[in-house]
Amino acid sequence: MTTETHPEIRPDVLRERAAAALTAARARTAGLTDVVSDPDLTAQHSPLMSPLVWDLAHIGNQEELWLLRNVAGREFLRPEINSLYDAFQHPRAERPKLPLLGPEEARRYAAEVRGRVFDLLDRTPLEGTALLDRGFAFGMIAQHEQQHDETMLITHQLRAGEPVLTAEDPQPPQGPAPAAAEVLVPGGPFIMGTSAEPWALDNERPAHVREVGSFWIDTVPVTNGAYQAFIADGGYTDPRWWAAEGWEQIRRHDIGAPLFWQREAGQWLRRRFGVTEPVPDDEPVLHVSWYEADAYARWAGRRLPTEAEWEKAARHDPAAGRSRRYPWGDADPTPLHANLGQRHLRPARAGCYPAGASPLGVRQLIGDVWEWTASDFLPYPGFRAFPYREYSEVFFGPEHKVLRGGSFAVDPVACRGTFRNWDLPVRRQIFSGFRTARGV
Structure with a gap:
C-alpha cells in the first residue's frame, strides 16, 4: 500500500x-x-x-x-x-x-x-x-x-409556484450495463482522507490508514422502483425496520413515502422544481432521510455502508495499492464521469457513467445523489480545526450522520472522493439517496 x-x-x-x-x-x-x-x-x-x-x-x-x-x-x-x-x-x-x-x-x-x-x-x-x-x-x-x-x-x-429553472435531462446509460447488482470489496488497509489535496477542508484531513473488512456493496444507488417495493410491502407501517427515533418521526409526521411524492390514481407522482411528474423507476431514490435509508436496508436484509467502506469502494485501487482522488482516477470530473454541477435538475438513471466507475466496478459514487452512510460525523485521527471551529468541529458527534459522493446539485469544486457532508438523520429536503451493503 x-x-x-x-x-x-x-x-x-x-x-x-x-x-x-x-x-x-x-x-x-x-x-x-x-x-x-x-x-x-x-x-x-x-x-x-x-x-x-x-x-x-x-x-x-x-x-x-x-x-x-x-x-x-x-x-x-x-x-x-x-x-x-x-x-x-x-x-x-x-x-x-x-x-x-x-x-x-x-x-x-x-x-x-x-x-x-x-x-x-x-x-x-x-x-x-x-x-x-x-x-x-x-x-x-x-x-x-x-x-x-x-x-x-x-x-x-x-418553493411553491410555477417552475423557473430549466435544464436538459441526463442522457440514458451509455455502454454496457453493470455486470452484477453488487460488488465485493476485499478486506485490508487503505488510505482514507487526504493530506495532499490543496483545497480539501479540515474534516477531510489528515490522510491515515484505515482497516476495513471485506464487504459487498451495491453497484448503483437504490432506485425509485426498488424503494416502491419497500413501500408496497408495508415498509412504513412495520416498526421492525425502523430505529426507534425514526419510527417516532414517521408516526408523528404521517410519513409514508419520500418527500415530494404523492399517490394518485394508483401511480406515484413527484414534484420536482415546480413540475409534477411520474416517479421514474430507474432513477436513484431522492429526498429520503437517514432513517428511511436505514429502514429500507434492514427490510432488504442489508445495511448502510460505513463511511470508511464507502470511501474504500470509491477510492481504493487494489492493483496499485493506493487511493485515488476519484473512483475513475486522479483527473478532475467531466460530464462523462458524473452528474455534477446542476448541469441537470435530476439524477441520471441507475447504471449511467461507466467511465466514472471505481476499479472494482462500482458506479455513480460521485454525483447524482448524496449517499447516507451508517457513520456518525467524527474527526479523523490527528484532526486540526482550520481555519475556524464552526466549519466542522462543532458538528462532530452522534447527532449528525455522514453523507458521501455529492449530487447533481454539487459543483465539482466541492466534491471529491474524500469530501464529507453531514446532516441530521431526519433531513429529507436535501438531495439525498443511498446504496446498501452487507458483510461477507
Whole structure:
C-alpha cells in the first residue's frame, strides 16, 4: 500500500483555477437569484431554509471576511452587517425578521467584494501562510459559494409556484450495463482522507490508514422502483425496520413515502422544481432521510455502508495499492464521469457513467445523489480545526450522520472522493439517496 500523491501545481495554474472556480460559482448564484422576483428573494419558502436574499449577501460577507479581511487585512466595507450574516447567531427560521440587505443592495455588495477579491488574487503570493498555501483561501470561498448555491437550489425545490429553472435531462446509460447488482470489496488497509489535496477542508484531513473488512456493496444507488417495493410491502407501517427515533418521526409526521411524492390514481407522482411528474423507476431514490435509508436496508436484509467502506469502494485501487482522488482516477470530473454541477435538475438513471466507475466496478459514487452512510460525523485521527471551529468541529458527534459522493446539485469544486457532508438523520429536503451493503 502506497501513500497518496498529488503533483505540485504552478502558482499561475492555481490562480487560473481559483479565478475560474470563483467565476463559475458567481454565475450559478446569479442564475439562482435572477430567475425569481424580489418578493420571492425576500420570502422564506420554508422554515428549514433562509430567504434567498440572505444567502446572496452571506456569500459576499464570508468572502469579504476571509479574503479581504483575514488575507489582505482590510477594514470591512459594511461592518454593521456582519452579525446579520453570521449563520451561528441567527437560526434560519429567524432570518426573515432581520434588517437584511434588499436584493439590489445585496447584489451590489457581493459584486464590490468580488471585484476587490480578483485584484487581490492577481497580486497575492499563494504561499507563506496556511490560508494562502496553494490558494486554499480562494478555493475555500469558491466551495462555500457553491455549497450555498446547492442550499438555494433546495430552496427552489421547496418553493411553491410555477417552475423557473430549466435544464436538459441526463442522457440514458451509455455502454454496457453493470455486470452484477453488487460488488465485493476485499478486506485490508487503505488510505482514507487526504493530506495532499490543496483545497480539501479540515474534516477531510489528515490522510491515515484505515482497516476495513471485506464487504459487498451495491453497484448503483437504490432506485425509485426498488424503494416502491419497500413501500408496497408495508415498509412504513412495520416498526421492525425502523430505529426507534425514526419510527417516532414517521408516526408523528404521517410519513409514508419520500418527500415530494404523492399517490394518485394508483401511480406515484413527484414534484420536482415546480413540475409534477411520474416517479421514474430507474432513477436513484431522492429526498429520503437517514432513517428511511436505514429502514429500507434492514427490510432488504442489508445495511448502510460505513463511511470508511464507502470511501474504500470509491477510492481504493487494489492493483496499485493506493487511493485515488476519484473512483475513475486522479483527473478532475467531466460530464462523462458524473452528474455534477446542476448541469441537470435530476439524477441520471441507475447504471449511467461507466467511465466514472471505481476499479472494482462500482458506479455513480460521485454525483447524482448524496449517499447516507451508517457513520456518525467524527474527526479523523490527528484532526486540526482550520481555519475556524464552526466549519466542522462543532458538528462532530452522534447527532449528525455522514453523507458521501455529492449530487447533481454539487459543483465539482466541492466534491471529491474524500469530501464529507453531514446532516441530521431526519433531513429529507436535501438531495439525498443511498446504496446498501452487507458483510461477507
